[in-house]
Amino acid sequence: GAGFSPKEFIPTKEDYAKIYEEIAKRLEENEDYDDGSYGPVLVRLAWHASGTYDVETKTGGSNGATMRFQPESDHGANAGLKAARDFLEPIKAKFPWITYSDLWTLAGVCAFQQMGGPVIPWRPGRADGDISACTPDGRLPDASKEQKHLRAIFGRMGFNDQEIVALSGAHALGRCHTDRSGYDGPWTHSPTMVTNNFYEILLDEKWNWKKWGGPAQYEDKSKSRMMLPTDMALVKDREFKKYVEKYAKDQEAWFKDFSDVIAKLFELGVPFKQEEKWTFKVVDA
Ligand code: CCH
Structure with a gap:
């Protein structure tokens, strides 16, 4: 045989x-x-x-x-x-x-x-x-940039505004490492759990520039969470913000759209x- x-x-x-x-x-x-x-x-x-x-x-x-x-x-x-x-x-x-x-x-x-x-x-x-x-x-995207860059980079992959915002919710997970990207800290308080918390805190927290010697990034009042300039672009841009609001209100809707995208x-x-x-x-x- x-x-x-x-x-x-x-x-x-x-x-x-x-x-x-x-x-x-x-x-x-x-x-x-x-x-x-x-x-x-x-x-x-x-x-x-x-x-x-x-x-x-x-x-x-x-x-x-x-x-x-x-x-x-x-x-x-x-x-x-x-x-x-x-x-x-x-x-x-x-x-x-x-x-x-x-x-x-x-x-x-x-x-x-x-x-x-x-x-x-x-x-x-x-x-x-x-x-x-x-x-x-x-x-790949450059975190120091904003909406125009996001649309150019993700547009090149074939994604639209809604898909860009849906994908970005992955930043509920993990953190930035100073010895990797140069940025510092986690986005959420639950960095090993998939939730729609990224969208909620983008809208609900007050974000200020972090005063430090590293690359420009945002921090919340408690200084325990961070946002990149590209993350903040999702609420600065009206078209993007519509979807941030939708996903902040409705985790199931985000789960469905994230799975697809x-x-x-x-x-x-x-x-x-x-x-x-x-x-x-x-x-x-
Ligand atoms: Fe991201 N991301 N990401 N990201 N990302 C970083 C970490 C994670 C950008 C920049 C960074 C997506 C989109 C973007 C994850 C998933 C996704 C870091 C820190 C930077 C900087 C890296 C470090 O220091 O270790 C930018 C800019 C964009 C533009 O949109 C998308 C899309 C996804 C997935 C769908 C995950 C997860 C992490 C955490 C990694 C870790 O090691 O904890």
Whole structure:
């Protein structure tokens, strides 16, 4: 007979579910990292892998996982994401048949769901590229800028105003690190839980410039939460603000829209063969 050859192995939904479960388990086993979870940095890895997409030239996007290579790994926006890539190495070693590009986006889905977020449909089909597919620096947003820049950067990926605002709510999670982006602090008081709190506090808190030697950023009265200039642009701009108000009032509406838009983000530029999208069950602690 032909015998077993790794090339003939065609993974099923169950095989990918095993990887989801393994990532969830590894998240639980490593709660000493940062604010208590690798979840936020995994979400950021998946976003930065995908957010390089350019609709016009059809380059960039999660297909390729080119952040494995210099120069893309050294792009300023990707500082600190090595922690997320390294976190996933034991998973890749255990399931060598998954591509890095599928693994990084699946890890983003898993992290988001495990932190209490909505279910995100996902499907496999990304292939790893080589160094020649690295995208030029400057495709990801610059936090020191405002609405015009956001529309240019996200417009290049193919997103509209509503989608920009929906995606931005991910800043309920995680924090800024002075040794990565130069900015400092978390956006919310619950940086490892998916909530619509980012929108609520954007509207309800009073934000002042932080007086410090670092890059220009905002802080709340208690000085325990922060906003980037790009975050504040979402309430300075009337069109953006409409959606901030909507999502601040209605977490379910945000959950629904976020699930749609992040699924779209993770699929930008990927030449899928599989039509069907899968959902994976949250793994209980
Ligand atoms: Fe973001 N983000 N992000 N962001 N981001 C940072 C951290 C996270 C911008 C800048 C920054 C999205 C959009 C934007 C996350 C998810 C998303 C940091 C701090 C900066 C700066 C990095 C550090 O120092 O470690 C800008 C500008 C934009 C423009 O819109 C979108 C979209 C998403 C996902 C959908 C997550 C999660 C983090 C936390 C990472 C961590 O390590 O805690």
